[in-house]
Amino acid sequence: MKVLVVDDHAIVRDGLARLLAADGAHQILQAAAGREALALARAQRPELIVLDLNLPGLGGLELLRRLARLTDARILVLSMHAEPLYARRALEAGAAGYVSKNASPAELMAAVRKVAAGGRFVEAEIAQAIALGGGAENLDVLSPRELEIMRLLAGGASLAEIAGALGVGYKTVANTLTLMKSKLGVARTADLVRLAIETGVS
Amino acid sequence: MSLRIRIVVAIVLALVLGSGLGLALAGWHARQWLRGELVSAQASADLAVRRDFEGLSRSAAPARDLADLVGTFDGDRHLQALLIGPGGRILAASIPEPASAPPAWFAALLRQKIAPARLPSPAAGVAVELRPVDANDMAVVWSEFLDLALALPLACLAGAGLVWLVVGRALRPLAAVGAVLPRIGAGDYDARAPERGPPELVRLGRGVNEMAGRLSAMRARNQALEEQILTLQDEERADIARDLHDEIGPHLFAANIDAAMAESLIAGGRTEAALDQVRSVQGAIGHIQRLVRDILARLRPTTLAELGLAAAVRDLVQFWRARHPEIAFSVRLCADGGLPQGAEEAAYRLAQESLSNAVRHGAPSAISLTLERTHEALRIEVVDDGVGAAPRGAGFGLKGMGERVAAAGGELAAGPCDDGGWRVSATLPLGRRDRAA
Ligand SMILES: Nc1ncnc2c1ncn2[C@@H]1O[C@H](COP(=O)(O)OP(=O)(O)OP(=O)(O)O)[C@@H](O)[C@H]1O
Ligand SMILES: [Mg+2]
Numbered sequence: 252m253k254v255l256v257v258d259d260h261a262i263v264r265d266g267l268a269r270l271l272a273a274d275g276a277h278q279i280l281q282a283a284a285g286r287e288a289l290a291l292a293r294a295q296r297p298e299l300i301v302l303d304l305n306l307p308g309l310g311g312l313e314l315l316r317r318l319a320r321l322t323d324a325r326i327l328v329l330s331m332h333a334e335p336l337y338a339r340r341a342l343e344a345g346a347a348g349y350v351s352k353n354a355s356p357a358e359l360m361a362a363v364r365k366v367a368a369g370g371r372f373v374e375a376e377i378a379q380a381i382a383l384g385g386g387a388e389n390l391d392v393l394s395p396r397e398l399e400i401m402r403l404l405a406g407g408a409s410l411a412e413i414a415g416a417l418g419v420g421y422k423t424v425a426n427t428l429t430l431m432k433s434k435l436g437v438a439r440t441a442d443l444v445r446l447a448i449e450t451g452v453s
Numbered sequence: 454m455s456l457r458i459r460i461v462v463a464i465v466l467a468l469v470l471g472s473g474l475g476l477a478l479a480g481w482h483a484r485q486w487l488r489g490e491l492v493s494a495q496a497s498a499d500l501a502v503r504r505d506f507e508g509l510s511r512s513a514a515p516a517r518d519l520a521d522l523v524g525t526f527d528g529d530r531h532l533q534a535l536l537i538g539p540g541g542r543i544l545a546a547s548i549p550e551p552a553s554a555p556p557a558w559f560a561a562l563l564r565q566k567i568a569p570a571r572l573p574s575p576a577a578g579v580a581v582e583l584r585p586v587d588a589n590d591m592a593v594v595w596s597e598f599l600d601l602a603l604a605l606p607l608a609c610l611a612g613a614g615l616v617w618l619v620v621g622r623a624l625r626p627l628a629a630v631g632a633v634l635p636r637i638g639a640g641d642y643d644a645r646a647p648e649r650g651p652p653e654l655v656r657l658g659r660g661v662n663e664m665a666g667r668l669s670a671m672r673a674r675n676q677a678l679e680e681q682i683l684t685l686q687d688e689e690r691a692d693i694a695r696d697l698h699d700e701i702g703p704h705l706f707a708a709n710i711d712a713a714m715a716e717s718l719i720a721g722g723r724t725e726a727a728l729d730q731v732r733s734v735q736g737a738i739g740h741i742q743r744l745v746r747d748i749l750a751r752l753r754p755t756t757l758a759e760l761g762l763a764a765a766v767r768d769l770v771q772f773w774r775a776r777h778p779e780i781a782f783s784v785r786l787c788a789d790g791g792l793p794q795g796a797e798e799a800a801y802r803l804a805q806e807s808l809s810n811a812v813r814h815g816a817p818s819a820i821s822l823t824l825e826r827t828h829e830a831l832r833i834e835v836v837d838d839g840v841g842a843a844p845r846g847a848g849f850g851l852k853g854m855g856e857r858v859a860a861a862g863g864e865l866a867a868g869p870c871d872d873g874g875w876r877v878s879a880t881l882p883l884g885r886r887d888r889a890a
Pocket of ligand 2 (some may be wrong): 806810848849850851
C-alpha cells in the first residue's frame with residue numbers, strides 16, 4: 252500500500268512512517284506542506300493520505316478539499332483537535348476518517364486499516380460527541396445574551412460599546428467573553444469574531 | 454426654607470418696614486399742616502372780628518350787629534364763632550361747613566389742642582369766641598391716608614412678585630446643576646450642567662462639566678487599558694495554547710507511537726529493535742522538557758524570584774547571546790540584592806522587552822545593558838546600534854513598558870538615538886515601595 256503522510260512536524264511524520272511500515276505499508280511518502288502534498292498526490296497516486304489539519308500556508312481544510320477533488324485516495328485526517336466541530340468539517344470536506352493525535356496508536360492503526368479498506372472511521376470519543384449534537388455549526392451552546400454579544404462583536408463593537416449597549420458592566424462582558432471562548436473552544440476574542448462572522452450571527 | 458423664599462421674605466419685610474416709616478412721617482407732616490391751617494384761620498378770624506368791633510361803638514344796634522358778625526362765619530371750614538353772653542350763656546353760634554368725620558382712632562391720632570380765642574366786645578358783658586374746627590381737614594387727611602393705605606401694599610405685592618420671578622430665574626441653573634451632580638455621582642458622566650444665568654452660576658456649571666468630562670475621559674482610558682490588558686492576556690494565552698498544541702502535542706504523539714511500537718517489539722521478543730524506539734521516545738521527551746521550561750520561563754521569570762535580578766538579567770542576555778552570536782552584548786550590573794520585588798520585576802521586564810525589541814527590530818551589531826542602583830532609584834538602560842528609526846509597529850511592548858514604569862512611579866524614555874540605534878532608559882524610584890510592589 253502506498254501512503255502519503257502530510258504533517259509539518261518531521262517527528263510526527265517519522266513516527267507515523269515507522270508505525271505504518273511496521274504494519275505493512277510498502278511505500279511511505281512524506282510532505283511537510285500543502286504544495287508538496289498536492290504535487291506528490293498527483294505524481295505518485297497514493298492509496299491513502301494521512302493528513303494533519305494544522306498546516307502552514309494553504310491550511311489543512313483547504314488542502315483536504317483540493318486533495319479530495321484531485322485524487323481518489325482515501326483520506327484520514329490526523330489532527331491535534333479533538334473538538335467535534337473540526338471532525339464534522341473534515342468529514343464534510345471529503346475525509347473518510349478523523350482521528351485526533353490523542354488517540355492511542357492502536358486506535359490510529361484501526362483507523363488506517365478501516366479507511367484504507369474503503370470504510371469510514373471517526374475516533375470513538377469524537378463520534379460520541381458528534382452523536383450527542385456537538386460540533387453543529389450553530390452556536391446552540393450559547394445563551395441568548397451570549398449570542399447577543401456575539402452579534403455585537405461581529406458588528407465590530409468594542410467591549411466598552413457592548414457593555415454600554417447591554418447596560419451591563421465592562422467586567423461582566425469580559426467575563427462572559429472568557430466563558431464563551433471556552434464554550435466554543437477558541438483562544439482569542441479575534442477567533443470569536445471570526446466564528447461569529449462565519450456562522451452569520453450578525 | 455428655600456433660598457428663593459428667604460430672599461423674597463427679606464425683601465418684603467424691608468418694603469413693609471419702609472412703608473411703615475413713610476406712613477409715620479406722613480402722619481407727622483399731616484399734624485403740622487393741620488395745626489398750621491387751624492392756627493392761621495384763627496388768627497385771620499381774630500383780625501376780622503377786632504376790625505368789626507371798632508365799628509360797633511358807632512352802631513345803633515350793637516346786639517344785632519354782633520349776631521350778624523357771628524353769622525358771617527357760617528360755612529367756615531376751620532372754625533366756629535360763638536357769641537357768649539353774661540354768665541357764659543351762648544347767645545348765637547355760626548354753623549361751620551359740615552364734614553364727614555374720620556374714624557375716632559384716626560381723629561385721636563391727629564387731634565391737637567388749640568385753645569379757643571375769646572374776644573370781649575366793646576359792648577359790655579358780651580364776648581365773641583373763636584373755636585377751631587378740625588373736622589374738615591381731618592377728612593382731607595383721612596382720604597389721603599386711605600389712598601396711601603391702598604397703594605403701599607399694592608406696591609409691596611408687586612415688588613415681591615417681581616423679586617420672586619427674578620430670583621427664580623437667576624437660580625434656575627443652580628437647580629439644574631443640583632440635579633446633574635447626583636447623576637455624575639452615580640456614574641453618568643455624559644450628564645451636563647447648563648452654563649447659563651449669572652456669571653457665578655456659569656462658572657459653577659462650567660466647573661461641573663469640566664469635572665464630568667475629565668471623569669469620562671478617565672473612564673474611557675481605564676477601559677482602553679483594561680481592553681488592552683485583556684487583549685494581551687488573550688495573546689499570551691493563545692501563544693501558550695499554540696505552543697502546547699503545535700509543539701508539545703506532536704512530540705507527545707510521536708513518543709506515544711514509539712512507546713507503543715517498542716511495547717509490541719519487546720512483546721515479540723525483538724528487544725534489539727525496540728531500542729531505537731525507546732531512544733526516539735527519549736528524544737521526544739527531552740524536546741518536551743525544553744519546551745515546558747521555555748513556556749514556564751515566559752510565564753514567570755523563575756530565575757528572578759530565586760536568584761535575584763542580576764542573575765536573571767544575565768540569564769536573559771545569555772539566552773540572546775546563544776541565539777545571536779553575531780551581536781556583541783555588554784552588560785554592566787551594579788545592583789546588589791535587597792531591591793523591592795516590584796522594582797525587580799519591572800526592571801526585569803524592561804530588560805526583557807528592550808533586548809527582544811533590539812534583536813527583533815534593530816539588527817544591531819552591539820547591545821549594551823546597564824543596571825544601576827543609586828540610593829533611591831534603580832536605573833536601567835538598554836542601548837543598541839541598530840537601525841533606530843521611529844516606531845513603526847503597533848505592538849504592546851513599548852506601551853507595556855510605559856505602563857509598568859508609570860505604575861511604579863518612575864520615568865521612561867524609549868526611542869531612536871540621534872546618531873542611529875535605539876535607546877531605552879528608565880528610572881524606577883525605590884522609596885515608594887507601596888506603588889512599586
Ligand atoms: N531597538 C529597536 N530598534 C528599532 N526599532 C525599534 C526598537 N524597539 C522598538 N522599535 C520600533 O518600535 C515599534 C514598537 O515596539 P513594541 O515593542 O511596542 O512593539 P513590537 O515589538 O512590534 O511588538 P510586541 O512587543 O508587542 O511583540 C516596533 O515595531 C519597532 O518599529
Ligand atoms: Mg516589542
